[in-house]
Amino acid sequence: MASTDIKPLVTHIFTADPSAHVFSGKLYVYPSHDVSTDIKDNDNGDQYAMNDYHVLSMEEVGGPVTDHGVALALEEIPWAGKQLWAPDAATRDGKYYLFFPARDKEGVFRIGVAVSDVPEGPFKPEPEPIEGSFSIDPASFVDDDGEAYLYFGGIWGGQLQCWTSGEFDKAAYSGMEAQSGNALYPKVAKLSKDMLSFDGVVQDVIIFDKEGQPLAASDHDRRFFEAAWMHKYNGKYYFSYSTGDTHYLCYAVGDNPIGPFTYGGRILEPVQGWTTHHSIVEHKGKWYLFHHDTSLSGKNHLRCVKVTEIFYNKDGEIKVTPS
Numbered sequence: 001m002a003s004t005d006i007k008p009l010v011t012h013i014f015t016a017d018p019s020a021h022v023f024s025g026k027l028y029v030y031p032s033h034d035v036s037t038d039i040k041d042n043d044n045g046d047q048y049a050m051n052d053y054h055v056l057s058m059e060e061v062g063g064p065v066t067d068h069g070v071a072l073a074l075e076e077i078p079w080a081g082k083q084l085w086a087p088d089a090a091t092r093d094g095k096y097y098l099f100f101p102a103r104d105k106e107g108v109f110r111i112g113v114a115v116s117d118v119p120e121g122p123f124k125p126e127p128e129p130i131e132g133s134f135s136i137d138p139a140s141f142v143d144d145d146g147e148a149y150l151y152f153g154g155i156w157g158g159q160l161q162c163w164t165s166g167e168f169d170k171a172a173y174s175g176m177e178a179q180s181g182n183a184l185y186p187k188v189a190k191l192s193k194d195m196l197s198f199d200g201v202v203q204d205v206i207i208f209d210k211e212g213q214p215l216a217a218s219d220h221d222r223r224f225f226e227a228a229w230m231h232k233y234n235g236k237y238y239f240s241y242s243t244g245d246t247h248y249l250c251y252a253v254g255d256n257p258i259g260p261f262t263y264g265g266r267i268l269e270p271v272q273g274w275t276t277h278h279s280i281v282e283h284k285g286k287w288y289l290f291h292h293d294t295s296l297s298g299k300n301h302l303r304c305v306k307v308t309e310i311f312y313n314k315d316g317e318i319k320v321t322p323s
Ligand code: FUB
Pocket: 016, 017, 032, 045, 048, 085, 086, 136, 137, 154, 226, 227, 275, 276, 277
C-alpha cells in the first residue's frame, strides 16, 4: 500500500518522526509536533521550528488515538533555544524518560532528557543537556539484559559533520558532508543506570556493505543521514535509518547493540515530502512501521504520522508485504 493511501494517526495537529513503544501493553507514540511557519524550506531545516511535544497512545493499531496534550514545551527547557526535533522515550525502574534534541542558545544541537512517572508525561526536563551529547534524533533502546543505549546523529542541518574532531566546528557545516571516504557514522552511547547521562564514550555505529567495506560517503542510496532506530528481532539487532537526500528508510543487522552492522536493504521507498523518519515496534504479535509523510498538508514541514504492518521473511529480511 502506498503511504499516501494510509490514514494519518491524527489530523487535529501535524505530527512527524514517530517513536513508538509498548509500555504496560499499550502503544505510545512520541512524535515531533510540526507547526506552521513563514520560514522558507532550506537544507539547514530551519522550517522545522517546533516548540513542544505531544504524546499519543492507543490500545491497538487501528483503534482510537488519544492525544495527551503538551508533554514538554520549549520554554520549560532552561538550555534550549529552538527547534524541538525528533524525540524518543524509554522506561526503567518505574520512571519514563523523554530524550529530545534542540538547538542550544548558541545554535548547537544537543540532546536533553526529561523525566515523568507516567508514559504520557508531562515530563520535567533536566537543567542541562546530556553531557557529551550533540547532533539530533536520539533513539533509545533497552536490551533484554537491562542495558540501555542512546543512538543519535543527523547530517546537514543535524550538524553531525561538525563533530568529526570531537569539538564543534562551525566551519565544517558549509560542506554539508564530505563526498569521499567513508560515510559519517551515526553514534551510540550506553546510558547510565539513572538514564540521565552517558555511561562511557560515544562510539561510532559502523555500517558495512555485504563485502565488509564501510559504506562510502558517496553512497547516498545507503549511507546514514538521520533518524536512527534500533529494534531486536529473533536475537539480531536491527539498526534502521533514513538516507535523507535520497529519501529511503534502510536497515542494517548486527549481533550486538553497538555493531558493527551489515547493510540489509530498504524498508520504505520515498514518501511524499522531503524527510522520512520511522520506528519499528512489536505489538500484540504483529510488527509495525510508524512513519510520516506530508499527505495532510502538501508542505515539507507539516507532516502526519502513519502506521503500517511489516513482515520478516525466513532470512530475517524486512518486507512491507508478506512473502
Ligand atoms: O523533524 C525534524 C527533522 O526532520 C528530524 O529530526 C529528522 O529526522 C527529519 O525527520
